[in-house]
Amino acid sequence: MIPELGHFALILALLLALVQGVLPIVGAQRGNATLMAVARPAAHGQFVFVLLAFAALAYAFLTNDFSVENVARNSYSKLPEVYRFTATWGSHEGSLLLWTLILGVWTVAVTVYSRHLPEDMAARVIGVMGLVSVGFLAFMLFTSNPFLRLTPAVPEGNDMNPLLQDPGMVIHPPMLYMGYVGFSVAFAFAVAALLSGKLDAAWARWSRPWTTVAWMFLTLGIALGSWWAYYELGWGGWWFWDPTENASFMPWLAGTALIHSLAVTEKRGVFKTWTVLLAITAFSLSLLGTFLVRSGVLSSVHAFATDPGRGVFILAFLGVVIGGSLLLYAWRAPRLVSGGGFTWFSREALLLGNNVFLMAAMGTVLLGTLYPLFMDAMGLGKISVGPPYFNAVFIPLMTPVLFLVAIGPLVRWRGDDLPALAMRMRWAFAVALVTAALLPLTLDGMNLWASLGLFLALWILFGVLTGFLERLKNAPGGLLGKLATLPRSFWGMQIAHAGLAVVVIGATVVSNYEEHRDVRMNVGDYVDLAGYRFLFMGTHPVEGPNYSAMRGTVEVFRNARKVATVHPEKRRYHASGMVMTEAGIDYGVFRDVYVSLGEPLSDSEWVVQVYYKPFVGWLWGGAFLLALGGGLAASDRRYRIALRRNTEAMATAAQGTRA
Amino acid sequence: MKRFIPLLVFIVLAVFLYLGLYLNPREVPSPFIGRPAPDFTLPVLGQPGQTFSPADAKGRVWLLNVWAPWCVSCRQEHPVLMQLAASGVAIYGLNWKDKDGEAQALLARQGSPYVLTVDDRDGRVGIDYGVTGTPETFIIDKAGIIRMKHVGPITPEIWQKKFVPLLKELET
Numbered sequence: 027m028i029p030e031l032g033h034f035a036l037i038l039a040l041l042l043a044l045v046q047g048v049l050p051i052v053g054a055q056r057g058n059a060t061l062m063a064v065a066r067p068a069a070h071g072q073f074v075f076v077l078l079a080f081a082a083l084a085y086a087f088l089t090n091d092f093s094v095e096n097v098a099r100n101s102y103s104k105l106p107e108v109y110r111f112t113a114t115w116g117s118h119e120g121s122l123l124l125w126t127l128i129l130g131v132w133t134v135a136v137t138v139y140s141r142h143l144p145e146d147m148a149a150r151v152i153g154v155m156g157l158v159s160v161g162f163l164a165f166m167l168f169t170s171n172p173f174l175r176l177t178p179a180v181p182e183g184n185d186m187n188p189l190l191q192d193p194g195m196v197i198h199p200p201m202l203y204m205g206y207v208g209f210s211v212a213f214a215f216a217v218a219a220l221l222s223g224k225l226d227a228a229w230a231r232w233s234r235p236w237t238t239v240a241w242m243f244l245t246l247g248i249a250l251g252s253w254w255a256y257y258e259l260g261w262g263g264w265w266f267w268d269p270t271e272n273a274s275f276m277p278w279l280a281g282t283a284l285i286h287s288l289a290v291t292e293k294r295g296v297f298k299t300w301t302v303l304l305a306i307t308a309f310s311l312s313l314l315g316t317f318l319v320r321s322g323v324l325s326s327v328h329a330f331a332t333d334p335g336r337g338v339f340i341l342a343f344l345g346v347v348i349g350g351s352l353l354l355y356a357w358r359a360p361r362l363v364s365g366g367g368f369t370w371f372s373r374e375a376l377l378l379g380n381n382v383f384l385m386a387a388m389g390t391v392l393l394g395t396l397y398p399l400f401m402d403a404m405g406l407g408k409i410s411v412g413p414p415y416f417n418a419v420f421i422p423l424m425t426p427v428l429f430l431v432a433i434g435p436l437v438r439w440r441g442d443d444l445p446a447l448a449m450r451m452r453w454a455f456a457v458a459l460v461t462a463a464l465l466p467l468t469l470d471g472m473n474l475w476a477s478l479g480l481f482l483a484l485w486i487l488f489g490v491l492t493g494f495l496e497r498l499k500n501a502p503g504g505l506l507g508k509l510a511t512l513p514r515s516f517w518g519m520q521i522a523h524a525g526l527a528v529v530v531i532g533a534t535v536v537s538n539y540e541e542h543r544d545v546r547m548n549v550g551d552y553v554d555l556a557g558y559r560f561l562f563m564g565t566h567p568v569e570g571p572n573y574s575a576m577r578g579t580v581e582v583f584r585n586a587r588k589v590a591t592v593h594p595e596k597r598r599y600h601a602s603g604m605v606m607t608e609a610g611i612d613y614g615v616f617r618d619v620y621v622s623l624g625e626p627l628s629d630s631e632w633v634v635q636v637y638y639k640p641f642v643g644w645l646w647g648g649a650f651l652l653a654l655g656g657g658l659a660a661s662d663r664r665y666r667i668a669l670r671r672n673t674e675a676m677a678t679a680a681q682g683t684r685a
Numbered sequence: 686m687k688r689f690i691p692l693l694v695f696i697v698l699a700v701f702l703y704l705g706l707y708l709n710p711r712e713v714p715s716p717f718i719g720r721p722a723p724d725f726t727l728p729v730l731g732q733p734g735q736t737f738s739p740a741d742a743k744g745r746v747w748l749l750n751v752w753a754p755w756c757v758s759c760r761q762e763h764p765v766l767m768q769l770a771a772s773g774v775a776i777y778g779l780n781w782k783d784k785d786g787e788a789q790a791l792l793a794r795q796g797s798p799y800v801l802t803v804d805d806r807d808g809r810v811g812i813d814y815g816v817t818g819t820p821e822t823f824i825i826d827k828a829g830i831i832r833m834k835h836v837g838p839i840t841p842e843i844w845q846k847k848f849v850p851l852l853k854e855l856e857t
Contacts, residue, residue: 182755184755307691317702338703341706352692353692396698399705400701403701
């Protein structure tokens with residue numbers, strides 16, 4: 027009964043989404059306040075029904091209702107409760123429901139925080155988000171219904187994919203979707219602006235916090251995914267250029283460009299058409315990512331059901347949303363006039379440079395991801411594009427971006443003096459260059475890639491430091507008082523840029539200096555690696571809730587002193603028969619030691635993989651700083667003041683009309 | 686004209702994505718196609734003492750359907766197979782990695798589409814055939830050569846599009 031209620035709730039949600047998508051937009055075009063007023067209640071109603079549907083599905087999973095096909099395929103009675111809950115979105119159908127639910131969360135947030143917007147703007151934004159929701163709800167109901175019954179019911183489920191039975195996977199998909207779907211707000215604002223023809227600094231100020239928050243979630247989602255791959259896939263890699271990863275990385279690159287471009291549009295009123303195009307692009311790439319992952323067009327480590335019928339539906343939806351918005355863009359963009367001039371050496375110009383390189387990098391990732399598809403479609407054979415391509419094209423494009431990150435914030439709007447800036451930064455440049463050149467020599471000789479990465483990271487950090495020093499020089503009061511006067515948007519930007527430097531350090535050091543050995547080990551054998559000694563103490567069987575495992579014990583010594591004991595596992599999941607490797611990791615600030623079990627050779631002898639991974643934790647630490655910076659910037663009091671001022675103005679206006 | 690560029694880029698992309706939907710990235714040409722079906726001798730389910738080898742089916746075109754009682758997709762496929770069997774298609778089952786021996790009871794309950802089912806309990810024959818999951822179906826011709834492999838459940842549409850033309854050709 028509950029699944030049927032969930033199904034019915036989805037149908038009602040679809041109808042409400044249609045109302046939310048059509049009436050307010052028509053109302054806004056005709057200036058009809060009654061129609062526009064439908065937007066908020068319809069959005070709230072739609073959200074309530076999507077939430078009910080989600081709760082119904084979660085209930086089916088938690089109660090092991092194997093008469094529901096989705097549950098039977100993706101859950102198992104002995105699965106721990108928390109995974110039974112996350113299995114709700116572990117399947118294709120469930121993840122679409124999560125997508126729609128999160129779209130509802132964003133829409134409700136917009137209805138709450140848009141009181142200060144002109145009514146027609148708010149109606150259009152909410153309406154566009156309603157139309158996006160229509161697409162997803164229809165997709166679910168017509169091709170991917172999560173509530174289909176299985177007759178006869180099966181006594182036991184197929185189990186959740188063991189790869190996903192992991193704490194990281196509990197929060198990774200919701201974070202990622204918060205990011206993907208969050209870009210729908212910027213998209214809706216852009217389409218609303220194109221529809222109304224009003225695109226000004228206020229528009230950019232409204233869009234900015236939404237975009238930054240979405241970007242923050244996406245950053246966290248990608249970082250969690252990378253961390254999960256690192257400890258769960260058992261070979262210690264942290265980025266694979268897998269199509270699914272690229273699908274999340276492309277909107278991130280476009281979103282990063284969008285954040286910077288919005289800043290220019292807000293402060294200076296330029297790049298308007300470009301900003302609108304970026305807002306459309308960022309969300310289009312989120313949808314494209316969903317399409318690539320869900321349609322099975324590309325093969326990936328993430329195996330999902332493939333079904334051309336579904337693919338055609340999403341593609342048609344993509345055509346309507348992306349094609350429609352780009353058509354609107356082509357039609358309306360010429361009306362947007364940009365104001366304000368700037369010289370080639372100004373903050374505007376540097377941010378434009380940042381945008382060009384970021385979008386070029388995004389383009390190369392897109393090309394690399396779809397190239398196998400292009401070749402196959404033209405009958406030129408099956409090929410795969412891997413890390414060699416991506417590293418070869420991506421690093422050269424990101425190098426100038428990273429170089430500009432350091433100086434962009436130091437350069438004034440409109441125009442600045444290059445020689446003067448060069449004088450200000452000459453010591454930072456020299457110190458970064460010399461340190462980066464010499465540091466690798468102290469390790470294992472010259473290493474140009476390591477030097478390049480270290481130079482860029484140090485250069486960014488010095489740029490951040492210079493930014494603080496110059497701001498503080500002119501502020502009154504003591505050091506702490508001075509720091510407290512700096513606005514959150516400034517803190518946010520600086521922390522995010524420092525975070526980027528931290529990511530670069532992590533990526534550079536771990537790529538150039540990690541060490542790895544595969545060895546055959548019996549009880550009592552040891553292997554030395556990077557100054558660590560790994561002593562294999564043997565394995566013993568362990569029973570998990572839904573798996574049996576062989577758990578190894580490896581003691582790690584440094585200078586004859588024990589520093590850690592790690593327990594890598596080889597698990598065999600009962601229902602699916604899949605074998606999973608759980609790495610044993612000792613985390614540290616400057617290094618991880620990472621041990622995973624390969625194949626058993628006899629009762630006591632195993633192939634053991636040991637890794638020394640210097641600075642690998644900096645990748646995720648830096649990503650966290652990036653996200654933290656985004657959060658701080660989005661909570662800048664400027665946005666809150668603007669909100670209060672508008673509310674007050676509206677209140678005064680209301681009183682005026684009454685008096 | 687410049688403002689139409691993003692739209693044009695998207696249209697080109699969409700065309701390729703559409704074409705891509707009808708290509709299967711996972712369908713790397715199987716090395717088994719065009720080769721003789723790997724030989725095996727396995728006990729026949731429900732007929733103690735009896736065994737089956739691919740050589741026993743020589744002289745007819747037959748399907749080898751790899752399935753398992755624990756596989757939900759196989760249940761989805763089951764009614765389709767029943768119809769095919771009723772229309773005279775020779776389907777042999779390979780009961781893959783059925784450690785608990787549930788297959789026989791299941792077939793007794795829901796009906797068997799198979800001429801016979803062999804029991805590959807430890808999954809070795811499956812490995813010889815390059816099976817990565819269930820269900821998978823092989824078409825084997827009169828000379829015992831594998832002519833096609835289909836991964837995933839057979840639906841009526843897939844049957845009409847992928848199987849029927851090849852089977853017609855092989856039967857003549």
